[in-house]
Amino acid sequence: MTVTAAAAPVRPAHRDPNVLRWLGAYTASMIGDSVYFMALAWAAARTGSATGAGLVLAAGSLPRALLMLGGGVLADRFGPRRIVIGSDAARALLVLGLAAVLFLTAPTVAVLVVVAVLFGAVDALFLPAVGALPPRLTAPGQLARVQGLRALAARGSTIIGAPMGGVAVAAGGPSLALAAAGVLFALSLPLLLGLRLRPLPAPAASDEEAATKAPDAWHDLVDGLRYIRRHPLLGPLMLVIALSELGFVGPLNLGLILLSEQRGWGASGMGWIVAGFAGGAAGSALLLAVRGRVPRAGLVMGVLALVGGAGIAALAQVPSVAAAAAIAAAVGLTAGLAGALCGALVQTAADPVYLGRVTSVSTLFTYAVIPLSYPVTGAAVALWGTGPVYTVSAAVCAAGGVLGLALSVLRRAELPR
Numbered sequence: 001m002t003v004t005a006a007a008a009p010v011r012p013a014h015r016d017p018n019v020l021r022w023l024g025a026y027t028a029s030m031i032g033d034s035v036y037f038m039a040l041a042w043a044a045a046r047t048g049s050a051t052g053a054g055l056v057l058a059a060g061s062l063p064r065a066l067l068m069l070g071g072g073v074l075a076d077r078f079g080p081r082r083i084v085i086g087s088d089a090a091r092a093l094l095v096l097g098l099a100a101v102l103f104l105t106a107p108t109v110a111v112l113v114v115v116a117v118l119f120g121a122v123d124a125l126f127l128p129a130v131g132a133l134p135p136r137l138t139a140p141g142q143l144a145r146v147q148g149l150r151a152l153a154a155r156g157s158t159i160i161g162a163p164m165g166g167v168a169v170a171a172g173g174p175s176l177a178l179a180a181a182g183v184l185f186a187l188s189l190p191l192l193l194g195l196r197l198r199p200l201p202a203p204a205a206s207d208e209e210a211a212t213k214a215p216d217a218w219h220d221l222v223d224g225l226r227y228i229r230r231h232p233l234l235g236p237l238m239l240v241i242a243l244s245e246l247g248f249v250g251p252l253n254l255g256l257i258l259l260s261e262q263r264g265w266g267a268s269g270m271g272w273i274v275a276g277f278a279g280g281a282a283g284s285a286l287l288l289a290v291r292g293r294v295p296r297a298g299l300v301m302g303v304l305a306l307v308g309g310a311g312i313a314a315l316a317q318v319p320s321v322a323a324a325a326a327i328a329a330a331v332g333l334t335a336g337l338a339g340a341l342c343g344a345l346v347q348t349a350a351d352p353v354y355l356g357r358v359t360s361v362s363t364l365f366t367y368a369v370i371p372l373s374y375p376v377t378g379a380a381v382a383l384w385g386t387g388p389v390y391t392v393s394a395a396v397c398a399a400g401g402v403l404g405l406a407l408s409v410l411r412r413a414e415l416p417r
Contacts, residue, residue, distance in 0.1 A: 034161020
């Protein structure tokens with residue numbers, strides 16, 4: 001049952017117990033994710049089949065991408081809190097079950113693929129729902145700060161989760177690491193159960209009429225996509241997100257590995273560059289979490305996307321690790337802040353009754369583009385080298401900024417006070 005909070009003065013998000021409970025649950029889940037993927041990778045490596053290991057690591061991507069929009073429909077139909085609780089409980093049981101299996105027997109490719117597929121399917125429910133919760137927890141004027149806090153939690157979870165997973169694997173093998181991940185998922189449940197949701201505003205007449213014409217999940221999905229397409233701000237914002245992800249993900253992941261090998265920087269050099277990017281991204285998250293609001297958010301978002309695109313192009317031209325790390329920090333700062341502002345604009349512009357579906361579409365770009373962009377980036381670098389590929393990727397990323405500045409509805413978009 002959804003619990004609504006009594007009317008009360010709005011607290012800053014970083015001092016609101018309700019937001020902090022959500023943030024704690026999200027952080028525990030994200031750390032659990034990092035530990036789970038570390039354990040799954042080691043378990044896959046122990047099968048002795050390189051092809052099978054690759055299949056295991058890729059297996060979760062397809063259901064995550066295919067079912068993401070359906071997850072948004074369920075979040076709107078049954079409430080995001082209920083879906084988050086159910087998906088975290090399912091992930092805990094699934095991962096703890098795999099830990100028990102690996103404790104008793106050696107890992108097999110078939111078992112790991114099944115678990116990876118199921119985990120990806122549950123993730124497709126979790127991601128839209130957890131992203132749709134903040135507008136139900138705090139006032140619209142605090143959503144930019146929540147985006148900053150969420151980005152800080154995501155960065156911190158990666159920093160904590162990967163070493164934690166490595167230590168657990170070293171101490172007790174993948175089964176111990178998986179058990180730790182399952183416990184982390186379970187720890188989020190009492191925090192989620194303690195959330196108090198703000199009541200939804202009364203739907204507009206057009207929304208109420210649309211709801212009566214959506215008797216099943218398929219009609220809900222079509223109605224949500226139609227809502228995004230017709231919305232003056234959300235449609236263009238989705239294009240900005242798609243272009244940014246398409247131009248950003250490949251060069252900053254696989255492309256960076258290939259660039260480091262080509263320049264002779266090695267793994268340590270790449271580590272410094274990744275650390276620079278992570279530091280810049282954490283700085284942008286901290287800035288937004290502390291400041292709480294950025295005036296002229298749409299204009300700032302477009303300018304930062306352009307600057308981030310220029311930084312991506314520059315990465316392939318610099319001769320030293322130090323210069324590359326400095327540029328990566330600038331890219332992390334600008335792209336991180338642009339992405340957080342874009343997320344805050346999505347959450348404040350979307351009608352709450354559509355927020356699960358809107359979040360699923362914006363999240364889909366991230367989780368569908370990432371697995372598809374890697375082989376494209378690798379093949380392009382093999383054909384033309386890192387310089388041209390980084391330039392094209394930067395142009396695609398900058399196109400999102402150009403779109404944001406060219407369209408007045410985006411350029412003039414503001415966050416609530």
